Amino acid sequence: MKDFDSTAAVRLIEVTRRFGRGKSAVAALRGVSVGLRAGTFTAIMGPSGSGKSTLLQCAAGLDRPTSGRVLLGETDLATMSESRLTKLRRDRIGFVFQSFNLIPALTARQNITLPLRLAGRRADKDWLEDLVKRTGLSQRIGHRPTEMSGGQQQRVAIARALITRPAVVFGDEPTGALDIATGREILGLLREVVDTLGQTLVMVTHDPVAASYADQVLFLADGSIVDSMDRPGADQVAARLTRLGG
Template identity: 70%
Template sequence: MTLPDQEARRSAPLTRSALRLNQVTRSYGHGNGTVHALRSVSVSLPAGSFTSVMGPSGSGKSTLLRCAAGLDRPTSGQVFLGDTDISGMRERKLTILRRERIGFVFQSFNLVPSLTARENILLPFRLAGRRPDRDWMRDVIARTGLTDRLRHRPAELSGGQQQRVAVARALVTRPEVIFADEPTGALDLSSGQEVLKLLREVVDTTGQTLVMVTHDPQAASYADQVLFLADGTVVDAMDRPSAQRVSERMSRLGS
């Protein structure tokens, strides 16, 4: 399903980089036991774009996301969030940067069970000791369809509703880049499609940048482009993806 303005945004020129990886390598272990999860990866993702990252198991998808989001440090190379080099940043400063400029959506939702939906959404502000923009918060809550669920705790919400709480939490601080790691992996088909439509709408209407790791060709088809990884290297890219084209490309990667 194509949302309003989706085709217009996909065809619009996107020039400023929201995220850039320059020759990023991530290795684990030493000597003969060294594992190269990423090998000299260089990518530049335009501001206001939606990028899916795909590849076989062990291809480096999650490592790329973790390095790009400042959750893991590259063994070599640089990661830029906008014009900021985060790859050598001290941990305390990096923690503050992630809190203020990056949003996260995980497969397992990562909600605090004892907090209500509203409290989970506002948790980043509580941790930072800041007040939210009330108008933006109301807009985010309305956009995610959670107005009538704010007093519910996670156990009282469906999987799709819990993921929408996680999306709202990621959006409410107005991050420059949102990273989503298999955001539909724990959801049924209908709930997954609702979350994907929401993520697509977020990019189209707010101009925020989204990077999503997924194994699902249908999910990847919501993106502006797909990056394909194999053996820690970006081996292909696809603009204007369809589920069928993505599935065919993944089949060739696995053969």
């Protein structure tokens, strides 16, 4: 599981995360070490309470480990102040959530470019146009979230995550609120983003079919990475998850 060469976009080194103190403390992560290669799609799976979300939050700089190190490229997140960490997340990390997290009063275009506006930067018109085309939003760019389907809203969220050209995009159950057909469309789009743009993508999911779109699937149990698979089929993922109790 250890892969600390220079091609890793994100590295976790002996990361432990405990909640609470004393005898009531609970370890969500137990000495996790893993490197996630740049330009690849990684899915994280495991039973409820296995540490999936905590791993994602620590890797993305949303939560600090109790011990260990998290590196984005060569940047050690543990050494950064909260203000610098906030800027890093805004500039170098993209997020796609199950609940879309769009601003209702803003149009699709305004939602996509919001991270740049918050950073005081102008949008690259060519890049914005490219993202709009890639995500199939050309006919919806002036619409607000309430005027769009769930799949269209998630496409806006994906474009928003990519607008800053981030080092890594993290997805937390990005197809969890979508119907099966729409979810597959979104997964195809995420796969295309990795294949054509070289984007690094890390996704927590409970869906074996979703995981089958990834280059690598990491399986967690009791706060530790217990197995991994390269480009597995959905049936293989489901069988392994069943043995973990997921």
